[in-house]
Amino acid sequence: MKETWVNVVSKLQNTPSYPALFKKAFSTEVIDSTLVVKAIAQFERTLISGNSRMDSYVLKKLASIDAKDSFLTVQEKRGFTLFKTENKGDCFHCHGSPYNPLWTDNEFVNNGLDATPDSGLAEITGLATDFGKFKTPSLRNLVFTAPYMHDGRFNTLEEVIDFYNSGVQSSSPNLDGNQNPRNLNIQEKADLIAFLKALTDSSFVNNPDFRP
Ligand code: HEC
Structure with missing residues (x-):
């Protein structure tokens, strides 16, 4: 400041x-x-978001409660399946295993935004093997946090999904091995976005304790 x-x-x-x-x-x-x-x-440390519909789904699922399905729409569930399917969305490798509530692996990786990327983690470590690597961000509350990526290059989640589907730069140095072509159709892209929006926790962002 x-x-x-x-x-x-x-x-x-x-x-x-x-x-x-x-x-x-x-x-x-x-x-x-x-x-x-x-x-x-x-x-x-009090800023903990854990009340999205996806959280309710996961908590009930882990407790084997049948009512879990009522928390997500059919489309959101399809999107979640794409998220955790290796030869489809394949998002879970970096944004956390399906039931990891943080939606990040907390690692630094290169997701292939550019053939010649910004230096990223290498700016701090000076290591060539860290060039182009950025911290995997959480996917919680994305609807409130546009624009996306470290440089804010994408204004919408549609642009993000288009990038993952067909924009990954295969010649990018240190590109992560989990960035294979995804071949998502229009329906599947919309399903993934619906799933991402189910990670919205309105009670967190509207909590009066966090307002001035
Ligand atoms: C190889 C690891 C990897 C995979 C696989 C991956 N991501 Fe990411 N994701 C990242 C990294 C790293 C960033 C941050 C890049 C940056 O800051 O420039 C990111 C950023 C994002 C962002 C922007 C978040 C923000 O707040 O700016 C969204 C949304 C996103 N990923 C969704 C997805 C979806 C959906 C999938 C599956 C289709 C996916 N990611 C697959 C590593 C990955």
Whole structure:
């Protein structure tokens, strides 16, 4: 935020409500950067999204409850099947095994956006083998987070699926081995998008606790 810690700490110290809140949380009214970071980190740990229709489906499925199917439409279930089918959507290799609630493997990979990609992880490690690799993002709440990819090149989920279907650059260095041609038809593309939208957790984004 283009601020210095000295200024931040002095602003917080001089905002009437903060010293008392720090006293409550940390037993001291003296604010410093360590405590500010702890407070923010603790707040971020409360930001847990786990209430999409897909979550309800997975929880009931793992508990072997028959009513699980009522949480997803027929189309969304077809999309989920494509997501986890190796010679079709094949999204699960990177965006998490089908019942991994994070929808990411937390790895850095090159999904083949460009023949000559941005350096990605290599910018930090300096390793040629990390060139073009980016952290696999979660797929939760995608409807709120356009544009997509590290450089925001795609404005819609349709563009993302078109890329995975026919836009992967096979000559991209360090391309992940799970980026084979997908040959999805129009119906299958729409099914995948319907599935992605079932990962929307409105109760999370509308939670009044997370609003200023
Ligand atoms: C080889 C691993 C891999 C596979 C397979 C893969 N992805 Fe990704 N995905 C990634 C990576 C890495 C990124 C981030 C790339 C970047 O930031 O430039 C990404 C980004 C995305 C994004 C953008 C998310 C955002 O917030 O910007 C969406 C949506 C997405 N993938 C959906 C899918 C779908 C649907 C499939 C299956 C058709 C799929 N992915 C298959 C690795 C993969």
